[in-house]
Structure formats: structure tokens, C-alpha cells
Amino acid sequence: MTEKIEELRTIDEINEKIKRGDAVVLTAEEMIKLVESSGLEVAAKEVDIVTTGTFGAMCSSGVFLNFGHSDPPIKMARCWLNDVPVYKGLAAVDGYLGATAMSETRGFEYGGGHVIEDLVSGKEVVLRAESYGTDCYPRRHIETTITLEDLNQAILVNPRNCYQRYDAATNSSDRVLYTYMGTLLPNYGNITFSGAGQLNPLCKDPNYETIGLGTRIFLGGGIGYIIGEGTQHSPGAGFGTLMVKGDLKQMNSRYLRGATFHRYGTTLYVGIGIPIPIINMRVAKTAATRDEEITVNIRDYAVPTRPDLRPVVKKTTYAELRSGKVSLNDRDVPSSSLSSYKMAREIAETLKKWILEGTFFLTKPIEPLPRQREVKPLRVRGREIRVGDVMSRNVVTARPSEDIKTVASKLVEKGIDHLPVVDDEGRLIGIVTSWDLAKAIAHDKRRLEEIMTRRVITAFENESIDVVVHRMAQYNISGVPVVDRLNHVIGILTTDDISRKVVGGGRAV
Amino acid sequence: MRAKLIYSHGVVEKPILASVVLRTGVPINILEARVNAQKGELIVSIPATGEKLREVLNLFREAGVQVQEFAETLRIDWGKCMACGACISPCPTKALRFREDWSLEFDEERCVACKICVTACPVKAITMP
Numbered sequence: 224m225t226e227k228i229e230e231l232r233t234i235d236e237i238n239e240k241i242k243r244g245d246a247v248v249l250t251a252e253e254m255i256k257l258v259e260s261s262g263l264e265v266a267a268k269e270v271d272i273v274t275t276g277t278f279g280a281m282c283s284s285g286v287f288l289n290f291g292h293s294d295p296p297i298k299m300a301r302c303w304l305n306d307v308p309v310y311k312g313l314a315a316v317d318g319y320l321g322a323t324a325m326s327e328t329r330g331f332e333y334g335g336g337h338v339i340e341d342l343v344s345g346k347e348v349v350l351r352a353e354s355y356g357t358d359c360y361p362r363r364h365i366e367t368t369i370t371l372e373d374l375n376q377a378i379l380v381n382p383r384n385c386y387q388r389y390d391a392a393t394n395s396s397d398r399v400l401y402t403y404m405g406t407l408l409p410n411y412g413n414i415t416f417s418g419a420g421q422l423n424p425l426c427k428d429p430n431y432e433t434i435g436l437g438t439r440i441f442l443g444g445g446i447g448y449i450i451g452e453g454t455q456h457s458p459g460a461g462f463g464t465l466m467v468k469g470d471l472k473q474m475n476s477r478y479l480r481g482a483t484f485h486r487y488g489t490t491l492y493v494g495i496g497i498p499i500p501i502i503n504m505r506v507a508k509t510a511a512t513r514d515e516e517i518t519v520n521i522r523d524y525a526v527p528t529r530p531d532l533r534p535v536v537k538k539t540t541y542a543e544l545r546s547g548k549v550s551l552n553d554r555d556v557p558s559s560s561l562s563s564y565k566m567a568r569e570i571a572e573t574l575k576k577w578i579l580e581g582t583f584f585l586t587k588p589i590e591p592l593p594r595q596r597e598v599k600p601l602r603v604r605g606r607e608i609r610v611g612d613v614m615s616r617n618v619v620t621a622r623p624s625e626d627i628k629t630v631a632s633k634l635v636e637k638g639i640d641h642l643p644v645v646d647d648e649g650r651l652i653g654i655v656t657s658w659d660l661a662k663a664i665a666h667d668k669r670r671l672e673e674i675m676t677r678r679v680i681t682a683f684e685n686e687s688i689d690v691v692v693h694r695m696a697q698y699n700i701s702g703v704p705v706v707d708r709l710n711h712v713i714g715i716l717t718t719d720d721i722s723r724k725v726v727g728g729g730r731a732v
Numbered sequence: 733m734r735a736k737l738i739y740s741h742g743v744v745e746k747p748i749l750a751s752v753v754l755r756t757g758v759p760i761n762i763l764e765a766r767v768n769a770q771k772g773e774l775i776v777s778i779p780a781t782g783e784k785l786r787e788v789l790n791l792f793r794e795a796g797v798q799v800q801e802f803a804e805t806l807r808i809d810w811g812k813c814m815a816c817g818a819c820i821s822p823c824p825t826k827a828l829r830f831r832e833d834w835s836l837e838f839d840e841e842r843c844v845a846c847k848i849c850v851t852a853c854p855v856k857a858i859t860m861p
């Protein structure tokens with residue numbers, strides 16, 4: 224950065240003012256208003272700190288626990304809290320409980336995030352552990368209840384929190400999708416999005432001049448620290464993330480909420496607030512960034528590809544998303560958040576209060592967050608099994624005008640269940656199953672075209688088997704015709720083919 | 733208002749609902765239907781209040797239909813609700829929305845009891861009695 228930036232104040236000077244009780248602190252929303260009414264120069268001169276806040280689902284969250292030794296002691300090899308598995312690849316009575324770990328008895332309903340909330344709200348939690356017994360740790364089994372107070376340490380360490388912004392989601396398919404972006408109605412029925420936008424800490428200092436390793440923050444209602452970049456930190460693209468830690472014992476269950484995304488899994492809503500010291504004119508300017516200026520891609524979650532390859536259906540802003548409707552293909556589509564703007568506001572307000580009361584001081588980061596990082600996809604080495612490897616190429620088809628009884632006897636003779644119906648060029652126009660035929664005969668129907676299903680679920684030869692298996696489960700069907708790009712039927716794939724030819728790990732035998 | 737209409741054998745084939753709609757002008761909405769030759773059960777939403785509502789319910793009763801009124805549609809546990817908004821855009825009737833201060837607002841009159849918000853809520857703050 225070569226341009227000369229006017230310095231305004233140092234963090235030490237700001238801390239002196241906090242001590243004296245005359246620091247000027249505004250929330251990010253108040254800063255935006257001040258800049259609008261009095262201009263950037265005035266705001267920059269006047270304001271020492273802008274407080275931010277965000278409250279959303281942050282799956283990469285969890286807590287390091289130390290249970291203390293029982294007598295006789297145990298080297299816990301496997302461990303559960305309220306039936307949620309705790310990672311035990313650590314020392315005898317240390318463990319890590321992740322937010323997305325799910326209960327082995329209650330599944331989606333209860334997970335690591337819920338255990339964390341229960342601990343923070345002072346509830347008793349059942350601790351169960353197993354071991355193989357060693358000379359120094361003879362115990363093999365333990366079952367007891369614990370509370371947060373009983374633990375030696377409970378340290379929240381979240382590898383990825385506080386996404387700077389996040390792609391919004393919609394659904395082009397003809398069925399409801401249940402995703403980590405919430406419930407997505409068919410045919411672009413709604414749009415969901417996440418992120419606090421103009422209240423988000425990283426959006427207020429996108430050059431990471433004041434945020435870095437060692438920054439003291441509001442975390443889950445207590446005090447926490449940034450301990451570096453978060454995983455998948457991608458500053459170039461405007462998707463910075465943070466790794467944070469804090470003492471769970473000081474936190475408040477209002478700002479740490481266990482949650483479940485229906486048919487997706489469990490997670491933890493985390494509240495984070497970061498003070499932005501207005502050290503120079505550039506930070507003053509970015510601290511006044513508005514929702515209108517923060518762009519977001521809306522992606523189609525119906526396409527089962529890598530997140531960054533999901534087609535972008537529109538580029539929009541947090542302002543449009545938050546307005547409650549987004550115009551998409553000349554239609555107003557309802558939009559709503561998954562993260563709470565109300566809670567984000569409350570966090571920015573609380574942090575402001577702490578600073579004004581003189582109980583929260585700012586720290587100077589020891590190291591800034593990296594401004595350059597490449598996020599790479601996972602390359603899958605080796606050849607993976609595709610539809611073309613498993614499907615039957617010897618596919619029996621029929622014409623719409625064919626007689627049902629003749630077709631039925633053909634199916635019985637060949638022992639098949641799915642019959643694609645094609646036109647004169649071999650293009651798919653419908654499908655009938657042996658069950659459809661049995662019903663049709665009972666009702667005295669004559670021709671295939673009277674009974675065939677016209678909206679056929681299909682697959683392509685080069686698609687991944689897992690994707691097609693999931694599609695068959697979604698539509699509750701046991702076979703799909705495989706077509707080429709021109710819709711010619713080139714094969715058929717049934718659950719029989721899959722169970723016969725595919726074994727675990729996706730290898731064809 | 734939501735109600736369960738129970739048709740016993742004998743009245744099940746009669747077009748009672750249609751005639752009540754015609755006579756009162758209240759566009760009754762069927763939310764759920766379980767009907768067979770012996771008996772039938774309909775969950776309906778009746779967009780009427782006071783005198784008009786009583787008239788609708790009486791017409792059903794006179795026609796031999798048993799009426800069970802639901803006191804509430806859905807219940808929101810305001811202590812649990814974190815005002816995230818995950819229930820808002822999936823609601824097909826815009827019965828859920830944000831207030832000016834970004835807290836959640838529920839408009840009972842618009843609710844058709846489809847339950848999509850119940851599963852959409854990440855903290856189970858919405859239940860349907």
C-alpha cells in the first residue's frame with residue numbers, strides 16, 4: 224500500500240481514554256449514521272472505537288475439556304457427553320467436543336452445540352467413558368454427571384468463525400431442500416442468507432489493520448481472543464475468517480446456542496463482537512461500510528457440486544437480502560436471514576457498554592491476519608466410479624403406443640422393473656414400472672401413453688454414483704434411465720445394479 | 733381460526749363444505765384431509781371472526797358435522813426465539829416477518845398450519861399443539 228494514510232490515534236492512546244472514561248464509542252450502525260449526517264472527516268476525528276457484532280451458526284466450533292482424574296484413574300479412549308461423542312485422540316482426561324458431533328441416541332435433535340449450551344447454562348451433563356485399562360490407569364469404565372464448574376478447563380476454541388460474508392442460497396429444483404442454509408423451497412421459492420453485513424467485524428476492517436493474533440473480543444458473552452486466521456480464510460475474495468478462543472466458564476448461554484438444521488445436522492450459534500479502533504482514515508472509512516456496499520452471490524443449492532461451483536443466479540447485496548425480497552427472474556422472491564441481526568446489534572451494544580464502563584480494553588494484534596491466502600479444493604486422486612461403470616447398457620425400451628399387456632409380459636420375461644418409453648428417435652418421453660403396469664391391467668387401461676410418468680428423473684453417464692443414489696432416495700425411486708445430452712436413452716441404473724456392482728468406498732467389482 | 737371437522741358415516745358424501753362456503757361467503761381453506769367411505773376428517777382454516785364465525789360453525793353442526801375448534805395455530809417460545817429469521821422466507825403465507833427492531837412477528841390470521849416453520853427453526857422455538 225503506497226498511498227499516504229493519515230494516522231489518527233494509537234491503541235495505547237485509546238486505552239488511556241477508556242481509563243479516563245472519555246473514549247468515544249459508537250456501534251457500527253451509529254458510525255454509518257454519523258458519517259451520513261456529518262461526513263467522514265468529522266466522524267473520523269470524533270470516534271475512537273466502532274463496535275461490531277455477529278451471531279450466526281458457526282459449525283467449526285468446539286470446546287477443549289479437562290475432566291480431571293477419577294480414582295482409580297482411567298485413560299479415556301472413548302468418551303461421550305450426553306451420548307455425543309467427544310474426540311479422544313488426546314491425553315487421558317482431555318477431550319474436544321465439536322459442535323456438529325451428533326448424539327448416538329438422539330441423532331439430529333441433539334449434538335455438540337447443545338451440550339455446550341447446556342454446560343454454559345449450568346445444567347448437569349452425563350459423562351461416560353471407556354478404556355482398555357493400563358498399568359497406570361486401570362479403570363475401564365466410568366459413568367457420572369458433570370457440570371461446567373466441575374471441569375478444570377473448558378476452553379472454547381473455534382477453528383473457523385465469523386465469516387466476513389457468505390454466499391446466499393436458493394433452490395431451482397422441484398422439491399424442498401433441507402440444507403445448512405436452512406429450508407429452501409422449490410422453484411426459487413425463497414432465498415436464505417447468513418452474516419451480519421454492515422455489523423460484521425471483518426467487513427469493517429477488510430484490510431485487517433486492527434484485527435489479528437491477540438485481538439481481544441466479545442466471545443459468547445465473555446472475553447475471548449483471536450488466535451489467528453480461521454480455516455478456509457480467503458481474504459482475496461473477501462471471505463476472511465477467524466480462529467478464536469475463550470474461557471467457556473465466563474460465557475453466557477444467550478450467546479452460545481445449540482441448533483439443528485433439519486436433515487442436515489447440529490451446530491452452534493456463536494456471538495462475536497470485535498472493537499475496531501479508528502487508527503487512521505482508511506479504517507474510519509471501512510468502518511462506515513453499509514449493507515448496500517457489501518455484495519453477496521446467490522447460489523443454486525439444487526446443483527450438487529462443490530460449494531464454489533454452484534451456479535450463481537444473482538449478485539446482490541446485504542441491503543437487498545435484508546429487505547425481505549430479492550428480485551429474481553422478474554419475480555420478487557422472499558429472502559430471510561439464518562443469522563440474527565437483532566442479536567448482532569445487541570452484541571455490538573454490549574461491547575460498547577463494556578468499553579464505556581472501563582471493563583474492556585483494546586489490544587494491539589501481535590501479527591495481522593494474512594492478506595493473501597489461496598483456498599484450494601480437495602483433489603480426488605484415482606478414478607472414481609461413475610454411472611457409466613455400473614448402469615446396464617442393455618436397456619429394454621418401449622413406444623408410447625404399445626399395448627400394455629404385451630409390454631407387461633415382456634417385462635416379466637426379462638425380469639425387469641423399469642421401462643423407459645422413447646419416441647421414434649430413441650429420446651426419452653416417459654417411464655413405467657412393473658407396478659404401474661400391474662395397476663393399469665387391473666384398471667383395464669390399454670396403451671402405455673395413458674399410464675406412463677412423463678416427468679422422468681434421469682442421470683448422465685459421467686455423474687457420480689453417490690449423487691445419483693441420493694437423487695433416487697430423494698424421489699423415492701429405485702431406477703433411473705441414463706440419457707445423453709440430447710435425451711437419448713443409453714442405459715438404465717437401478718438400485719439392484721448398485722448393490723450388485725458397488726461395494727463400500729465406491730469401487731466397482 | 734382453525735378447526736377439525738369430523739364427518740360421520742352418512743354425511744361424508746354430502747357436499748357440506750361447499751354449501752357452507754356458498755351460503756356464508758367465507759372462503760374456507762382445507763389444510764389437511766383424511767376421508768374414506770366410512771368417515772372423514774378435515775382440518776380447515778376459517779378466515780372469519782365473531783358473528784360470521786359462529787354462523788359458519790353452526791351450519792356445520794346443523795348438517796351433522798362434529799366441530800372441534802383449535803385454540804391456537806402455533807406456539808412460539810419467545811424465550812427460545814433468537815430472531816434469526818430461518819423460519820421467515822420458507823413460510824408460504826408471510827405469516828412470519830421481522831418487526832422494525834428485527835424481532836420476529838407472527839400473524840396468526842395468515843397462518844395455514846403447514847408446519848414448514850416448525851422444522852425450519854434451528855432451536856425448536858416453534859411448536860404446533
Ligand code: SF4
Pocket residue numbers: 806822823824825826827828842843844845846847848849850
Ligand atoms: S405453519 Fe406454515 S403458514 Fe403457519 S407460520 Fe408456519 S410456515 Fe407460515
Ligand code: SF4
Pocket residue numbers: 808812813814815816817818819820836852853854855856857858
Ligand atoms: S427460526 Fe426459530 S429462532 Fe429463528 S426467528 Fe424463527 S422462531 Fe425465532
